[in-house]
Amino acid sequence: xxxxxxxxxxxxxxxxxxxxxxxxxxxxxxxxxxxxxxxxxxxxxxxxxxxxxxxxxxxxxxxxxxxxxxxxxxxxxxxxxxxxxxxxxxxxxxxxxxxxxxxxxxxxxxxxxxxxxxxxxxxxxxxxxxxxxxxxxxxxxxxxxxxxxxxxxxxxxxxxxxxxxxxxxxxxxxxxxxxxxxxxxxxxxxxxxxxxxxxxxxxxxxxxxxxxxxxxxxxxxxxxxx
Numbered sequence: 577x578x579x580x581x582x583x584x585x586x587x588x589x590x591x592x593x594x595x596x597x598x599x600x601x602x603x604x605x606x607x608x609x610x611x612x613x614x615x616x617x618x619x620x621x622x623x624x625x626x627x628x629x630x631x632x633x634x635x636x637x638x639x640x641x642x643x644x645x646x647x648x649x650x651x652x653x654x655x656x657x658x659x660x661x662x663x664x665x666x667x668x669x670x671x672x673x674x675x676x677x678x679x680x681x682x683x684x685x686x687x688x689x690x691x692x693x694x695x696x697x698x699x700x701x702x703x704x705x706x707x708x709x710x711x712x713x714x715x716x717x718x719x720x721x722x723x724x725x726x727x728x729x730x731x732x733x734x735x736x737x738x739x740x741x742x743x744x745x746x747x748x749x750x751x752x753x754x755x756x757x758x759x760x761x762x763x764x765x766x767x768x769x770x771x772x773x774x775x776x777x778x779x780x781x782x783x784x785x786x787x788x789x790x791x792x793x794x795x796x797x798x799x800x801x802x
Contacts, residue, residue, distance in 0.1 A: 590797045605672045614653070639653050659680060700796075703796075
């Protein structure tokens with residue numbers, strides 16, 4: 577499941593339509609996972625991408641993929657805590673963060689930290705979701721997101737909502753493989769059957785929520801105001 581998480585094509589589309597990218601463009605991919613977004617961006621634009629993730633096995637996989645695509649000179653992958661990265665990394669043209677959550681704080685705190693990693697008039701790409709109303713305890717409403725953008729001093733340039741059909745296909749593909757792997761692990765670790773079964777159930781519940789119509793998956797393209 578190399579592309580589990582953000583949809584690379586949506587990010588590529590937003591950049592292609594709104595940002596002039598050159599081989600010298602520098603992109604920072606925070607919580608990059610196995611490097612799918614980073615490598616697809618380097619392939620599409622020939623730009624330089626640095627991916628950072630806390631899990632060493634993910635970074636090892638990303639490095640292997642970059643080599644397989646001949647992009648080892650365009651892609652750099654390192655193991656690191658993105659809470660530290662946002663304090664040390666700066667001067668990028670674009671920073672990307674998928675599934676914001678509360679890793680860097682609340683939405684406003686996250687945006688302010690991301691701003692510090694990009695140059696003046698640089699761009700922030702956030703892949704997440706919003707709720708159509710305030711009944712959801714996990715996802716914020718669109719209104720809250722927009723207020724946070726304004727408070728953080730970033731301008732909403734464009735957005736790309738995930739297409740329902742594409743999202744459903746991706747969810748099915750990922751869930752089938754999660755279920756398959758979980759059952760393999762159940763056989764190896766019978767004392768953890770309940771843990772793996774619970775994970776399958778939680779992932780399916782998340783898929784159902786995303787496909788239910790009240791939660792909108794979206795990629796936001798923002799620009800720093802100075």
